[in-house]
Amino acid sequence: MDFLEALLRPPLVLGVDPRPRLHGREPIPHIRRYALALMEALAPRLGAVKFQLAFFEALGPRGLELLLELASGARVMGLPVIFDGKRGDIGSTAEAYAEAYLLRFPGSALTANPYLGLDALLPLFRAAQESGGAVFVLVKTTNPGSGFLQDLPVGGRPLYLHLAEALAREGEAYREGAWSRVGMVVGATYEAAVRAVRQAAPRAPLLLPGVGAQGGRPLKGPGFLLAASRALFYPGGRPDLEAAKEAAEALLEALVE
Template sequence: MDFLEALSRPPLVLGVDPRPGLHGSEPLVHLRRYTLELCERLAPRLAAVKFQLAFFEALGPEGMALLVELVSGARVMGLPVIFDGKRGDIGSTAEAYAEAYLRRFPGSALTVNPYLGLDALKPFFQAAAESGGAVFVLAKTSNPGSGFLQDLSVEGRPLYLYLAEALAQEGEAYREGPWSRVGMVVGATYPEAVARVREKAPHAPLLLPGLGAQGGKPLKGEGLLFSASRALFYPGGRPDLEAAERAAEGFLKALVE
């Protein structure tokens, strides 16, 4: 499996942010069953499944074991996987993160934080190239306070756009066909930012969180992956397979028509 194949699938990403309190008296048992069944039902409608690492880490060793089991299940179904960990560090630590989530799971993607500079990102880029994976670098995030740093003016343009230009140039070394393995995270809550990043980085896959609960709007264009978590994993605020299928259909209708 090569992660770039996700870009030829329907553009919807299922965000898995598990809340054990919604899963009854045996939460991990029910959570496992619910997630695998949901992935199976939605598989033809999905580009990928995004696992938010924090929610699994919060469950301790059992949560991490569950994460590996769910990731393995998604991959068996032919679904590309995104590890949403926003990792970022220097030297051997970056190498270790890259080993853990890219080389250990070939064909998967990882979200990373660029705050330490481009040199700290190169181990992730190299691991993605070697493993058939991808890296999504935080550029313009979906949260309301993202502009505190990301909108600061740098050489006459917002910091996120300065970063996008640098990543686009860096990503050319990791391009295979029309797409680079160096992608970016740009919130669907900021459609103008999406358009500006796409203009500067035409070959970068863009992961667009915020669809649904955060109010992100469907946009048109190639190489866009729209992530919905609460609105798709817990439609109506609870586990509901049928409602999730309806939500997926509604999102896709808005995205592709």
């Protein structure tokens, strides 16, 4: 499996952020059953599955075992996998992240933090190219305080746009056909930023979190992957397979240009 095949599928991404309190006294077995059943039920409607690493790390060693099991299950179902860890470091540490999430899971993607500079991202980019994966670099995030750094004016334009242009240039070395393996994360809650980044980086896949519970609209566009977590994994605030299928259908039907 090559991760870029996700761009040929429906644009919806299921965010898996397990909350143990919603799964009874023995949460991990219930999370396992529910997540596998949900991925299977939604598979025809999904471009990928995104696992938020923090929620699995919070469960301790059994949580990491669960992560590997669910990621393997998604791949068996033919679903591309995104490991959402927002990793970023220098030298051998960056190489270790690349080994852990890209080389060990060929065809998968990892989210990354650019704050240490583009050189710190190179081991991830190279690993993505070697493994048929992708890297989604944080450019404009959904949190209200993101503008503190990301919107800083530099030469009359926001910093996030300069970053997008730099990543687009770097990403040309990792392009396979129409799309680069260097993607970007842009919050669907900032539609103007999505449009600006798409114009600056026409070959970059864009992961757009914030659809659904955070108020972002399901935007339709080339290379867009729309990530919804609470709206799909816990529709109505609880595990519910039927409601999740209805929510997925509603989001796909609501796609807007």
